[in-house]
Each structure stands twice: as structure tokens, then as C-alpha cells.
Amino acid sequence: MKSIIHQLDKAFENRIRLGLMSILSVNDWVEFNELKTLLEVTDGNLASHISALDKKGFIETRKRFVGKKPNTTFRITDDGREAFSNHINALEMLLKGAI
């Protein structure tokens, strides 16, 4: 039991971070505003969770201009995908162990 809990990644303990990883895991580049709408969070809140995951190397950021508007998009990295899938597996094991 202890080993499973050990596998749960601290980086994903927050609901919004898990949500972020869920969305990015099934998409290519996703825009900031789209993430905001899907997760129903404020700009500041989302930005802080994004930078935390970025620091861990789980997601990558791309900033560029579309016409004159700045456009920031995010994508999951291979490390992030692996960490996220391990985390989900651990969650599932936890549930199975409990039933």
C-alpha cells in the first residue's frame, strides 16, 4: 500500500494540475484561453499551475504572434506524459486495492 502512495506524483496533487495534464494528454498545442474555459479558473490561478508544471518539465510553452495578437500555447512533453500515466495507474491501483 505504501509503495502505491509513493508512486502518486506530488506535482499532480492539485485538481487543476491534473485537469491541465488530462487536457494536454489528448491534444496537440492548446491555447491559454481554451484551458481557462475548460478548467473554469482565473488567469492568475491557471498561470501559476502552468509555470509549476513547466518547471518540472512536464509541459512546454510556445509563445508567438498570430497577426498582431500574442498567442501562447502549451503541449505535454514525453516526460509529462509518462509521469501522468504513472500517476493515473497509481490512482487506479489505489482504488482496486481498496475494493
Added chain:
Amino acid sequence: MEENQATLDTLKDIKSLMERSSRFISLSGLSGVFSGTLALIGAYLAHWKTNQGPWIQRAQDTDFGTGEIVSIDWSVVWFLSIDALLVFILSMFVGYYFSRQKALRKGQPLWGTYSKQFLINLSLPLVTGGIFCMILFYHGLIGLIAPASLVFYGLALLNGGKFSFEEISYLGMSEIALGLAGLVFKGQGLLFWAIGFGVLHIVYGILMYIRHDR
């Protein structure tokens, strides 16, 4: 016990977010390459059939293929229609097949909310374009059909593109530009059609395969 419920809720949250947000990223670049090849074969067959001799006679001769029709060889019309229809149906089949393969290989869902949005947004301009082209034929404006189909196909891709890879939108813009150019240059409809549906599909298909499929 409460903790289990929380874990279960978390997993449900994750599943629902994935379903609600998933773009149609299973679209495979290989389907572009194969449907492009099919289009080139179809265009070659059309070129071969229409060059076997005069099949349409007009009151005045215009390069554009828009003059009033005096007589028309219906066997050629049927050949071209069946040719185009076969290219369309086989391309659909190829697109479905390779996208399904990719989804299975990558463990991605083939069918999400955004996949549906992609297809709905794609079909509306496409069906409009199809009817538009039939009306062009009805009025005898045969030379305008190929470039018009490029323009409508481009609009369809541009419309659906926001629910899939960004390359789809760029492909859409290229098709529109090519279609408009085809409307300007007289009598080159089939050539522009072959470039748009053949060459561009192959080029973008390879690009998408390199970027997203491997």
C-alpha cells in the same frame, strides 16, 4: 472510504476533461498521402478521357468552358462523375482506415467531442460546394467546376481546422488560393485540381506524418 470516493471522482474528472477537450488528432498524415495519390490517378484518367476527341460542342468557343452547349457526349460526363466519386469515396475510406490505425497505435480516442465538431464543420461548406458545382454543371459552366470545388474544399478545411491540427487550416488556405488562381487562368481547371487535391495532399500529408504520426 471517503478517500476512495475522492479518488474515483478525480478519475471521473480526468475522463470527462479528456473527452470534452480532445481535438481530432488521430487524423493521420498517411491518409493525406494516399488520397493525394488517388486524386492524381483520378485526374490522369479524366485528362486521358477528355483528350480522346471532342466531347463537348459549344455555340461559341471559349477557353473557359462556359459557352452555351450545343451537344455533349454523356458517356464522358458519366466517366468523369464516376471517376470523381470513386476518388472521393476511396479517400474517405483511406482517411478513416489510417486514422483508426493511428488512434489504436497511440492509444488515443478516435471519436471525441472535437472530432464530431471537426466533421460537422467540414461537411457544411463541403456539401454547399458539392451542390454549387452541380448547379454550375446545370448551367453548362463546366470549366468553373474544378476551381470552385478547390475553393469550397479549402473553406471546409479552414472551418474544420480549428478542431484538428493547425496544418489543416494552412492546407485549407492553400486550397482556396489555388482555387482562386484556377478561376483566373483559363482552361487549366484540371491541372489546378490535380495540384490541389493531389500534390498538396501529399505534401501536407508527409508534413503531418513527420510532425505528429511518429
